[in-house]
Amino acid sequence: MIKDFLISFYKHLCEDYRHRKYLPVVAFVVLQILLIYSIDFYAWKKNLNFPPILNALLLFGFYSLAYYPVVLWVNYSEKKNLKLPSRFWIISLMVIAFFALTSSVNLYYFLDFLKQSDYHYWLRKVSNNITPFLVFLLLFIFTWKKFFKNSSDGFLWTGKNFTWFKIIWPILVIIVPLIIFGSQLGGFQEEYPSFKISNAHAGAYSPLFQLLTFELAYSLDFYTVELVFRGALVLGLISVIGKNALLPMASLYVFIHYGKPPAETISSFFGGYLLGYMAIYSRSVLAGTILHVFLALMMEVTAIILFVRV
Numbered sequence: 001m002i003k004d005f006l007i008s009f010y011k012h013l014c015e016d017y018r019h020r021k022y023l024p025v026v027a028f029v030v031l032q033i034l035l036i037y038s039i040d041f042y043a044w045k046k047n048l049n050f051p052p053i054l055n056a057l058l059l060f061g062f063y064s065l066a067y068y069p070v071v072l073w074v075n076y077s078e079k080k081n082l083k084l085p086s087r088f089w090i091i092s093l094m095v096i097a098f099f100a101l102t103s104s105v106n107l108y109y110f111l112d113f114l115k116q117s118d119y120h121y122w123l124r125k126v127s128n129n130i131t132p133f134l135v136f137l138l139l140f141i142f143t144w145k146k147f148f149k150n151s152s153d154g155f156l157w158t159g160k161n162f163t164w165f166k167i168i169w170p171i172l173v174i175i176v177p178l179i180i181f182g183s184q185l186g187g188f189q190e191e192y193p194s195f196k197i198s199n200a201h202a203g204a205y206s207p208l209f210q211l212l213t214f215e216l217a218y219s220l221d222f223y224t225v226e227l228v229f230r231g232a233l234v235l236g237l238i239s240v241i242g243k244n245a246l247l248p249m250a251s252l253y254v255f256i257h258y259g260k261p262p263a264e265t266i267s268s269f270f271g272g273y274l275l276g277y278m279a280i281y282s283r284s285v286l287a288g289t290i291l292h293v294f295l296a297l298m299m300e301v302t303a304i305i306l307f308v309r310v
Contacts, residue, residue, distance in 0.1 A: 001166030009277055016243060021077040025070055025247050029254055029269050032066060033262070042259030052104045060100035066255035067096060070248040075241070088240045091147055095232045096252075098139055102132035102224075103256075118201045122210040125195055129214075129221035136224055148236045157231040157285040167278065168287050172294055192303035194218060215300060222292040223285075229253055229272065230279035230288050238280060246276045 035041070050058060071092075072082050108114050108127035117123055140148065140156060195214040200207035229249050237245040253272035257265040275288040 002170050005167045005278070005281055008281055009274070012243070012277060018077070021074060022247070024073055024077075025251065028070060028073075029251055032251070032254060033265055036255070036258045036265070037262060052109070056097075056101045056104040059103050060097055063096050063100055063252060063255065067092070067248050067252040070251045071241075071244075074244045074247050078244070085240050087147075088237060091232065091236055091240070094139075094143070094147075095228060095236075098135060099132075099228050102135045105131060105135075107131045107134075118203055119205060119210070121199045121201065122195075122205070122214065125214050126217040129217040133220050133224040136227055140227070148232065156227060157235050157279070157283070165287070165290075167282065168291055171291060175291075175295055175298060193300045195300075197304075215297060218296065218300075219293045222296055223289045225256075226275075226279075226285040226289045226292060230276050231285045234276045234279050235283070235285070243277075243280065246273055246280075249273075249276050 045055075045058070048055075048058075071084065071088075075084060076082055106124065106128045107130070108124045114120065114123045114127065195211055195218075197207050197211055200210045229252070233249040233252070234245045250269050250272040254265060254269045257268045260268075275291065278287050279285055
């Protein structure tokens, strides 16, 4: 199965790749990465300390800058015009706006009893990962039939078969040594593990319990990311703009990695593109979700083993 997928992916690249189409996108993404890290966008945005709605508007602007120029260029490079269907604009603007909102809003800050709890660090971290899923679940429940439903896809792009597992298990094996190598690169120790056990309150809920429940919520957040990027922005748009949905999605996917180690941000363009094609091939986001969750949890475990002194 992995062989069939790789052959299909190779054929796609041979058919789709043209210098005129791809090289300007790669240059745009490189410029994006240079700007993100030269101005330290993560720290800059944090220092602004905007209220949630203003922060969401700021992110919507930056997300749009990372996404729409690539969409327009890809369309122009093939069709020699900048016109796109109204359905594309409705879906993409809606999804990007909600993603900007969920990147800025955490239910924790609206529930005083969570902030006043001795377990506020744990509750904040868990809530931060659950909030986006709840928001997008509601969004898709109300918009699925009108904008996203396809007879070949299951609800939330879960697919109707699980043959995709034959695609990903060899990749899972390859990932392990790559993570061990990546853990030696600069920035890894500062970023991971995402849940600092030293910040956990020791009480009725042990730090280990808090860590495990956080990792579950952390995993759920990756499903949300797959729903947005490989689901809504690829499978949700493939009937509108075809496989031209891949490059814009990959560009935006790079931008959301600001604050991560540079190597992770750079690799996200290639990884996002590959996961996007995998979603098209399997008609499901589950393959990408499993890969994403496995990668994330392996990075967490590696960081705990190598760096954390409990």
